Amino acid sequence: MDADAASFANRVLNWYQRYGRHDLPWQRQDAYRVWLSEIMLQQTQVGTVIPYYQNFIKRFPNIKQLADADIDEVLQHWQGLGYYARARNLHQAARIVRDQHKGRFPQSFDAVAALPGVGRSTAGAILSFAFDQRWPILDGNVKRVLARCFRVPGWYGQSDTMKQLWYLAESVTPAEQAPDFNQAMMDIGSMVCLKSKPKCEACPLKEICSSYRHHSQAEYPQKKPARVKPHKHTLMLLHRHADQVLLWRRPPSGIWGGLWSLPEVDAEPAIELWQQSFLSMTQLPNKIQESVIRHQFTHYSLDISLAIIEMEQLPHKIFDQDNYVWVGIEALGDHGLPTPVRKLLASLQD
Ligand code: SF4
Structure with missing residues (x-):
């Protein structure tokens, strides 16, 4: 390590002693808890993560219990955190650890980085925090500190920029105290x-x-040239009978993958099934609410309209029973629902 890198690391470590965060619930815990926290912290701030983390740990206190759990229950405990692919990857990775690593969290970089949902930075963070290994990390906060400190040109989508940031992260990470250094860099990014x-x-x-x-x-990190966000529209169908509503399980990939939602007329295969098996039994919607909710995704915004179909009786047969279910309003909380759909259903109860 050259003198500049040593000076950088010393400044960061000294600051950490006095001002850094030392009492986060996943600090000095086993690899399972560190890993869970790192996945939750991707795209989500510490303050938001803490209650979800505690709740999740209460229900799934170790990797085996997570691996043995049903994905629906895992998604239900993730409800509200967003980016649900993280929960599906977590569950899948827990099964890999159970089946291929005898239930013990792997300690080699390649094995950790091979788990679904774990990229280079997350693998480095897990190995450093859980096993005291020296690996650099480069999450959003660390990227910003390095980009400013060294005036790194370009934006994060460019490979040259990322190469330079990784090179810098690697250079400044000290041989000793890598966990404290990594935590300090994240803290400086989020607090200073x-x-x-x-x-x-x-x-x-x-x-x-x-x-x-x-x-x-203000000029660093440099921004990606702005693009206008496209705008999409969907119509959700609320079939209602007395206090029951019909839920549809979304396909595993795509937005809100695997979560329960309302059937949508522009979403395959919902429309096809709806038309083939169900339309003849339903009445025409007796109420359509236009653009009741606008939801912002990273790459586009979505206006959700709602067609309410009051049904006098439940159909005798339910097609595709795995992916459609009638649920009482009071039991909606037992199903993992995307936040806008949950809000939409809650607003109807008011
Ligand atoms: S807080 Fe200011 S001085 Fe510190 S790294 Fe960021 S830009 Fe530089």
Whole structure:
């Protein structure tokens, strides 16, 4: 490690002693808990994650219990955290650990990085926090600190930029105390080097930060040129009979994969099934609410309209019983539902 890198690491470690976070519920815990927290923390802030983490650990206290659980129950405990692919990958990875690693969390980088949902940075974080190994990490907060400190050109979607950021992360990570260093870098990113208005006066890196010296903090990290978000529209069908509603399980891939939702007329295979097996039994919608909810995804926004179909009687046979179910309003909480659908159903009960 050269002198600049050593100075960088010392500043970060000294700051961590005084100001860093030392009492997060997953710190100094086993690999299962560290791994779970790292997956939950992808795209989600610490404050939001803590109650979900605690609730999840209460129900699935170890990797075996998670692996043996039904995916529906896992998704239900993930409900509200978003990015549900994370929960499906977590569940799948728990089964891999159970079946291929004798239930013990692997300790080699290649084996950890091969688990579904675990990328290079997450693998480094797990190995460093759970097994005290020296691996660099590069989550969103660390990327921002490094991009500003070294004025790294380009945006994160560019491979040259990522290569340079990984090179820097690798260079500044010390041989000793890698877990403290990694935690400190995440803390500096989330507490000091904020996206807008970084608190440079309180930053341990200000004497060596190139953006600070050049008053160019706002220019780094450089942004991807903006693109207008496309706008989509869908019509959801609320079949209602007394206090029961019809839920449809979404396909495993795609948005809200595997979660329970309402049948949609533009979603295959729901429309096809609906037309073939069900339409003849239903009345025409007696109420359509236009654009009742707008939901923002990363790449597009979605307007959801709702057609309410009051049914006088339940159909005798239910087609495709695995993926359609009648549920009493009071039991909706037992099913993993996407947040906008849950809000939509809740608003009808008001
Ligand atoms: S000095 Fe400012 S811009 Fe540089 S790393 Fe610290 S907080 Fe970020």
